[in-house]
Amino acid sequence: MTYLIEGETGDWEVVIGLEVHAQIISKAKLFSSAATEFGAEPNSQVSLVDAAMPGMLPVINEVCIEQAVRTGLGLNAKINLHSVFERKNYFYPDLPQGYQISQFLEPIVGEGVITLDMPEGPRDIGVERLHMEQDAGKSLHDQDPKRTFIDLNRSGVALMEIVSKPDLRSPAEAGTYMRKLRAIMRYLGTCDGNMEQGSLRCDANVSVRPVGEKELRTRTEIKNINSVRFVMAAIEYEAERQVKIYEDGGSVVQETRLYDANKGETWNMRSKEEAHDYRYFPDPDLLPVDLTQEFVDEIKASLPELPDAKKQRFVNDFGVAVDDAATLVADKETADYFEAVAESGNAKLAANWIIQELFAVLNKDSLGIAESPVSSDDLGKLVGLIADNTISGRIAKDVFEVMVTEGGDPAQIVENKGLKQITDTGEIEAMIDALINDNPDQTQQYRDGNTKVTGWFVGQIMKATGGKANPQMVNELLKKKLGLG
């Protein structure tokens, strides 16, 4: 199961650490009262503070602090009651102040852990820290052949940078880590996790080493990857690139690389390696963030049920299989949808219908559960109709088909199309009698011990009833009539 890269000199192990930038859900920016909405007109959400006009000063948004603490608690991490904002100094046109206000030596959240559900079992991945910082603006390089345009709408938006320990060992684990982290933050309501809009971005630190080697080798950093799929693909490419370098007798250079999704390759970002010296120092415009334990406890008490706990509850209380439960809790909307469907009374059936039938429909049209053509209410009714034997599972699929394409209440569909299961034993008994009468050969075969013929009998009845007969009932009656007769 372990992910290894087979080389000519032996097997190589991949060591991955992820730095995730997650945009905090807040109306206003971290240090200014400008809006954070996505997709606004250029520079229309830029305060004097965000544009770093002379004499402008930062004042922190209290909700951003709460959100960072909430996220830390969701990662089972240590909340640091004392943390400090520092300035990270560097020049870039989308960084108006010439420094990013960030946390360096004393972040607001310390060590935590994220448990991954891998096919081979659960894996605990360490979280090193979580800190708050400002986002930069956006540089547009494609508007003009000679110039770069700058839009500062994002400048100053609150981010959480969540740094993992180098505990990840495969692209799949990295992908699962991203999804799990995103799920946790969505449950918490601290980050919407929308990677296309940039509210979740990932930097991956990748190195390789021969299996058995203890020391970490030189790593490269792949910056700003904007989808889970690309995270996995970039790591896979980069790991293989590094193995090839070592096997060719070379050595990996510590550098920053970018992932080109079209080519499926990573490439070195900077032609000449410029010296980075961020000259961090505590921001003198701000004071340390000092929280009380009470404040933290209050947030803790208000945390929603998180995926791991929910999964456990689905298994314990609903009897859902562990794998199915893990699938259902992967995002909060699905879990909520499931719970609503499960109200119907049969949770296992609800789980199966969501995972098999509904997901197939959603995947076909790349829909999210929120856009499901079938409401949880209606699916719950459908599951109820199966559970109380009003319709068979077979008929239910037809009803579901109608619900997807035309919509409507399942009971109504069953009624209108006359799909109600035949549960009248007399009616079915009469049909069986007629069948035995008309087919003496088959009846004889059955009596000679060829039980395979049972299937033929069942099929004939189902055909005759248009699938509306209850298969179990048909089986039992057949057995009775043929076996005894």
Next chain:
Amino acid sequence: MNSLTDLTIARSRDGLDKGDFSAVELAEAHIAAVEAARDLNAFITETPELALERAMASDERRAKGAAASAMDGIPIAVKDLYCTDGVATTAGSHILEDFTPPYESTVTQNLKEAGAVMLGKTNMDEFAMGSANITSYHGNVINPWKLDDGKDRVPGGSSGGSAAAVAGHLALGGAGSDTGGSIRQPASFSGIVGMKPTYGRCSRWGMVAFASSLDQAGPMTRTVEDAAIMLQSMVSHDKKDSTSVDQSIPDFAAALTSNIKDLKVGVPKEYRLDGMPGEIETLWQQGIEWLKAAGAEPVEISLPYTKYALPTYYIVAPAEASSNLARYDGVRYGLRVEGDSLDEMYENTRGQGFGAEVRRRIMIGTYVLSAGYYDAYYVKAMKLRTLILQEFQQAFEGVDVMLTPTAPSPAFAIGEKMDDPVQMYLNDVFTVPASLAGLPAISVPGGLSDEGLPLGLHLITKPFDEETLFRVGGVLEEAANFTAQPSYLEGVA
């Protein structure tokens, strides 16, 4: 009373209240004085129309019996690092030469709401970096105090333009800013009162930043009472500045009771420097005697870390400045000097936009924060700052106020002391310790040097005890009876 420009703020207020003259007449007299004194180069931008407009509004308020404050109708000079809505703000720098803020700093907004009449924006050392007002892109400011040698003297700095304006009777008060002595040292050099309140009393919002943990606004006036009146209209608790303190604001002028009986006056022995001019020592001793005669009790105290204050300051202030001034990059406002690449544009803009002293301090600050030096310099300095603060706190357990000289010399001639930066930095040796500790301090004219140039006495009190500062300052002022006038005024009057 010679003319309207010779009044104090307090007497102008009384005259306005009694209807002896109007705010417009007061403004007109000062506008004329400003225009006549362009040789002092005290102003970068004159705003006569704005002044008249505000003076007219002031007269209307008074006519309705609704004067906004004791500052209503008072013509003032504003240091050019306060951002003023629609009025150019340069901070004395080429890099901000064409910058007109679409916003008003909190301090000038407060003054405006109090009814003060802004005459213009005063010259200053570039980005407030200097102690002689010789680093401005707009040229040196000339001290109105002259000697027979005919040499032009510096007004001190960095609030040298405001100091010259107040000393030269071009304005009744000046808004200055003090990072390591930039209000108090020029006040001493110019024979006026200069006061820096407790760090956090005045909002820094809209003040072009030099060193955030040190910058404080303050008044520059011709009397201690005027300083109290003007400060009243500058302070506020400002939610836009995270370091602005929510502290009750007393009636500062009411603190001037002249009663300092049994007050303990600390005299820090470490301020007695080797080689300090005898005239400074003599004045200091005189100051001690004056306070003693008024009933106070002088106590010799020891502040052993004082001698490290200046080198500490020259790590902290440039470090913060190097970061604060990174925003001047030619992208969003101010000067831009094109280049073939982005980095060239940056380097050209900042290389040409900043003057030599600013470049030097940015270099110092960049160096002390850079990898491998941060702990040795910046952290070391912040530790010393802790020691200096603690030392003051301990000393204030035993005394109510401290008395020291303001500056180690009187105003020097332009051209002197200019080749050695360290020599220039020593101008602030007595003012910097209180800055590092965020304490309120005031410079009051004490007398004249042997040559006939003004010398200031410097008082420091506990945080937020501006009242004691004004009270003791008032007693010193009364005792010193400093009536000398700058020779410049003879030519004018």
Next chain:
Amino acid sequence: MHIPGDSFRRLKNHLTRVKVVDKATVLNIAKLARIKVSESETENLAGELTNIFDWIEQLNEVNTDNVEPMTSVVAMAMPSRTDEVNDGADAERVLQNAPDRPADAQGNPLAFYVVPKVVE
């Protein structure tokens, strides 16, 4: 004027170790600070900075091993704001001082800042 606490130390330093800020260091700092310095200025700055840091060196006389670096002179908790949007909806306000602006085909200014092409 005498530099406080200085003469003996200065003498000692000159005999033992003087912290020299050389030209290469000056160029490196200037690069970090994005300030163009001329050849002659590099030379001057090296000398000046050497003197300044030589003077600053006296701080090493003080043992600060058990001293906390100061975080703030004001003894207060950091204030915060509520999460409300009431600023920043005026692009012209932040763009009006821009030294350069791109324009559309008709010559109307676009709501962007602009810099020489950043090559990535």
